[in-house]
Amino acid sequence: MRVWGAGKNSRALQADLLSKAVLPWGCATDSSYPCPKDVRTVIDYALTHGWEPGLTGGTFFLSESEHASAFELADFLLTDRLRDEGAPDPTTRVFRAFDENASAAAGGPP
Template sequence: MRARLRQIHIDGHTYTWRAALHRVQIDGFHHRAVYVRAWGGGGKNGQKLEADLLSAPGPYIVDSGYPTPVDVRAVIICGLKSGWQPEQRGGTFVLYDREHGASFAASGFQLTNPVHPGESADPTIHEAQQRG
């Protein structure tokens, strides 16, 4: 099934976005995880914004909820404040917990580092894997 592209308007600019739900397990608890991608007025030719979100705070059972426009607005605003340039051609700007988590504000979600299949979303495990 193809992901549905949606639009959101922020400060006179139109952004296109999509999100995919998945789940991750941390310390035996399932968390709802959302894989969010957004593009500016340049469409898919412009610089892409990527963010991975986990349900927060604490453990939740994965539900079938979809991120609200308020959640996506928080991702886009954090990206813009952090240096995302949607009008730039090509490339990807990724929001990471360590670098951008303090400036991310969305109730019900926390920013996490990208989670790939087979990896843990637990930041301490993720950092230990990166250090070797």
């Protein structure tokens, strides 16, 4: 997801999101897209963590390595895998998030 707060020449916000959906064949790309509420949450978090949209040029990345421990959406995780092929495989995090959501939905401990 990329957001420009002050036009195309402003500093972009980039958050590479991975769906938490677990499909019958495992963790894979599905057809999930962030909704406006997700976009607002990403923007609010980025603004409180250093994104200055009015600056000219460059990109502010919400990276997994810097932000994943403090930031997560209900249906998406941050991933660095799209920009860095050496980044950790997010499959374990997706399965853990799926299990936590399933447990919470069933009324059990996360």
